Amino acid sequence: MDTKGRILEAALELYNMQGIRTITTRHIAAHLNMSPGNLHYHFKHTDDIIRALYERLAVAFDLELVQLQQSVTVDMDAILDLSARSFQLVYQYRFIFLHFVEIVWRIPGIGKDYQALTKRRTREFTRIFERLIENGTFRTDLPPSIWPALVKQLFIVADFWLSNNELTGRLHEKKARAAYQKTFYMMFLPFLAAPEKISRAAV
Amino acid sequence: MDTKGRILEAALELYNMQGIRTITTRHIAAHLNMSPGNLHYHFKHTDDIIRALYERLAVAFDLELVQLQQSVTVDMDAILDLSARSFQLVYQYRFIFLHFVEIVWRIPGIGKDYQALTKRRTREFTRIFERLIENGTFRTDLPPSIWPALVKQLFIVADFWLSNNELTGRLHEKKARAAYQKTFYMMFLPFLAAPEKISRAAV
DNA sequence: AAAAAATTAGTACATTTGTTCTAAAATAAT
DNA sequence: ATTATTTTAGAACAAATGTACTAATTTTTT
Structure with missing residues (x-):
């Protein structure tokens, strides 16, 4: 019924499969048995479709962030959960x-939006790290500048892990999720005050 | 004189500035005051240009790798040097x-080539880490599976740091290099057996 | 039921792009 | 010097693409 929504869903599916370079509005319309004219009645410009999809992602991300703010306990299990949802x-x-x-x-x-989102994410992670330090979960012998650096590392890996997978492994959904999670697990390990306590569980 | 080389240089410059989506063979030809016909005499297909540029990169990377293999001492300074050259x-x-x-x-x-290159790079880094462990530079209390994980992290950050910079900071060459190097420095810190000895120098 | 508004299909157009073709000009070989 | 080869310019073509336009059809409102 909701034509706009159906267009977005089809676009997402096709973009995910083939990328934005090869998929045109004609492809999306054909995939829905819809005329190109009709598609452009709902989305005047192709970029409007991409923009709308990005906004859906941003909303979902923010929801995740709010949930995170409300979580009471922060430990390594929570971090692993988070990475699963991030994936x-x-x-x-x-x-x-x-x-x-x-x-x-x-x-x-989209760039502007992403930058704002990144700032919010950074604040949230900084807070989490502070809690993990107070907690005794994280080491205290490293210079404090290590924490913003870790945040940046985490963001780069989170955002581009899939790209790297596309270049090397090409693991599909299930295996990719496990590998993605393991990557993050391993990123936190060297920061733990007592790594040997946990290391057996998930390695 | 070397027309092929001039085309590649112009293509590299334009691609770096505007991306491969907006730059066409016509743009490259115009930038050289050359006819499109002439350009396509030297490179039948656009992809051949990209392919040739990738090959130049791959050769340079391999050269770097050989140099690395021959280096006698491996310490944190060598690692920092390496990250500067990588940038x-x-x-x-x-x-x-x-x-x-x-x-x-x-x-x-290009994907196949990159995968082969990644394998070579992985082997080399694994060897370096082994030396740094024997060295006493690296910690020994972490599970051994941490090292391949670190290699993967390093590759993701190395390959996509610039993409992240494009999305957030947009630092230009000089500042970008410094930030890139700092990122890698910070990635190694938590693995050092005695981080406090070095941490003052470059933080 | 009639009128108004919305959605849809289908066509058309201008632009762009990769590539090919032809012929001219420059360069090298004999 | 003449022939052969390589290089170049410029035009031309076909396919693709974003989007506008028009008319028909469906849906909603009154």
């Missing part, structure tokens, strides 16, 4: 992450 | 890294 989002909207630079160059507004 | 390469051919997935999807041969 879910990144995978669902993978065309964005696989073509992020191109998309941002093409639609600068 | 040099990544920055010089940045259009490849900024559009890596698209390029690999478009020209599958």
